[in-house]
Amino acid sequence: MIGRMFRRDTLRRRIALTIVAAMAASLTLNALFVQVAGTWARPPIERxxxxxxxxxxxxxxxxxxxxLRAQLASAASNPMLEVAWGTDRSAFGLPTGGALVEPRKVPVLHKLLGDDRDMEVxxxxxxxxxxxxxxxxxxxxLVDGSWLTFTPPERSWGLDTGTRIAVIIALGLIATLLVAWVATRQLASPLQRFAGAARRFGGDLSxxxxxxxxxxxxRQVIIAFNTMQAQIQHFIGERTHMLASISHDLRAPLTRMRLRSEFMEDLDHQRKMIRDIEEMQSMINAALAFFREDTHLEQSTAFDLSELLQTIIDDFRDQGINIDFTGPAHWVYDGRPLGIKRVVVNLLENAVKYGLHPGAALKFDDDWVCIEVSDEGPGIPEEALQRVFDPFFRLESSRNRDTGGVGLGLSAARAIVREQGGELSLSNRSGGGLLARVELPRNR
Structure with missing residues (x-):
């Protein structure tokens, strides 16, 4: 199992390799530091x-x-110890304050040199x-008063213990951070591209x-997503084709029914049949438009949301309908302006049609931008507040398309809002009337 894990490029393998690479990099940096800095953690020379x-x-x-002593000293030198002989101590350029070593306290020196040697380190x-x-x-x-010096070749920076430990820790952290940064970038890049492609699919089904x-x-997640995407595209294509076929097949009998109604002698029944035919035609057209818009989503763009709302309200005022607005004069938002306009127009038309004193407000906090549409009408029964979002559900019992519509307006409005990561909700106001609340994620 372990062999298969390391033969295949998996997250476990990459995490394990990252840990090993971080440790190797840390050891390498410390080794380089020791090589450059020299022997900086050696014990006293007597040890x-x-x-x-x-x-x-x-x-x-x-x-x-x-x-022969100078020649012998040169011959005794090796890469680990340089030996020099001189008649005068000052010729070696040594500092003052060296530590005296008593041969009698060091068994090796006492045995080989006795106790009559002066040694300074x-x-x-x-x-x-x-x-x-x-x-x-x-x-x-030496006995005759001349001197020998013994010098290891390694150079030291003379760092104290605290500084040495700090350097080791710092080099280890630097190595770990560098390796982790490279490794996480390698892992994050495909994830970021996957997230971007998923967002793009949310705005473009093709x-x-x-x-x-x-x-x-x-890779397995991407394969699963691509499979799901292909299935969704196939389903939408089949659905659109089916609805187009149904629409084509229904229009022909509806047209024949309309023509036959023209020859009816009972004018009352004729008007009722024509009304039913037109309602059926309206429902078919609305359903087709609803499903077609699901497959052609508007691209996001930056626009002035407050100005868009005020423009919509001005259009209502041109029709003699007064709508109050509260909110900032300008507020730039990155979204789909045509979709938001359709939602707000639908909500305001409902408020005008079923309520009194319609109003609109633009609010925001750290996370959300909120558009509220309110009225002082009869409201909606609590048990129907969610059902009104179901396609073709209408509270209007008369089935009059001039007053009740076909029951797709709120369904389409909620779909548009959810496509932008938001939510559309309805609630009854405590003082009477209905409050429609559109919440959209705030731009960061």
Missing amino acids: TGLLEQIAVTTRLIEAAPTA FNPADWPDNSAQAHYVALVR APPIAIEGPHEI
């Missing part, structure tokens, strides 16, 4: 393991003739700040399928 080598080298050089912190020679150095005085990319789990 470095070099004293035995220093003692042996000292005995060998001390036993040699004075003329210098740690990197003993050197002046930013000195290029800040090394560990051991200085040994949108192309989403490119399949990313880890296995994301």
Whole structure:
């Protein structure tokens, strides 16, 4: 199972690789820091393991003739320890304040050199700040008064413990953040493209399928979404084709019925039949328009919502219908202006038709923009507040299309609002009348 997980590009595999990469990057950065900074966390020289080598080298050089000591010191040098001999201590350029090492307290020195040697050691912190020679150095005085120095090659920045720990933690965090940033971008990019394509499909039902990319789990989600999208497009296409066929097939008998009604002698029955035929035709046209608009959604654009509402109200006022408006003079919103206009016009027409003193208001808070349409009419029975959004449901019992319509206005209005991520709701006002509330998500 583990082998399959790592052979296939999955989220688990990417998360595991991210953790491993972060650890490797952290270790690499710290290793580079150690390489560049040198030995910055070494113990005192008496605990470095070099004293035995220093003692042996000292005995060998001390036993040699004075003329050969410089040559022997050079020969004894190696990559881990540089040896130099000199007759004068000042020739080595050492700082003052080195730490004295008593051979009798160090078994190796006591055994090989005895107790009559002067040894002084210098740690990197003993050197002046930013000195290029800040090394560990051991200085040994020979019996004849000459001197030997032993210097490890590593350079130290002389960082204290707190600073060293802070540098290690900082490098680890930097490495982790860099790896996490790259990894999350690789994961987020296909998700962002998927989200954008899903939003595009919400506004354009004919949108192309989403490119399949990313880890296995994301690819499976995209495949499922593309399948769903294709099924929806097929269903809508079939529905539209079916409704168009039904409309075509119904119009022919309706036309024949209309022609036959012209030859009816009973004028009262003739008027009733013509009225029923026209109502059926109106219902067919309204249903077709309702379903066609579902497949051709308006593109979003920035517009002045307040100005749009005031323009609608002015159109009503031109017809002699006075509608009160409260709200800001201007409010820019990113949405579908024609759809919102259709919703508001539908709500205002209902308020004018069934109520008194219609009014409109534009309100907003941190999350929502709200359009309210109110009236002082009889309201709607509580049990019917949700049913009025059902297609073809009408409270008007007379079935008169001039007063009751065909029952698709509120259904279409709610569909338009929901397409923009909002909600349309109705409620009875406490003082009488109906309040229609359109809530739209506020632009960020």
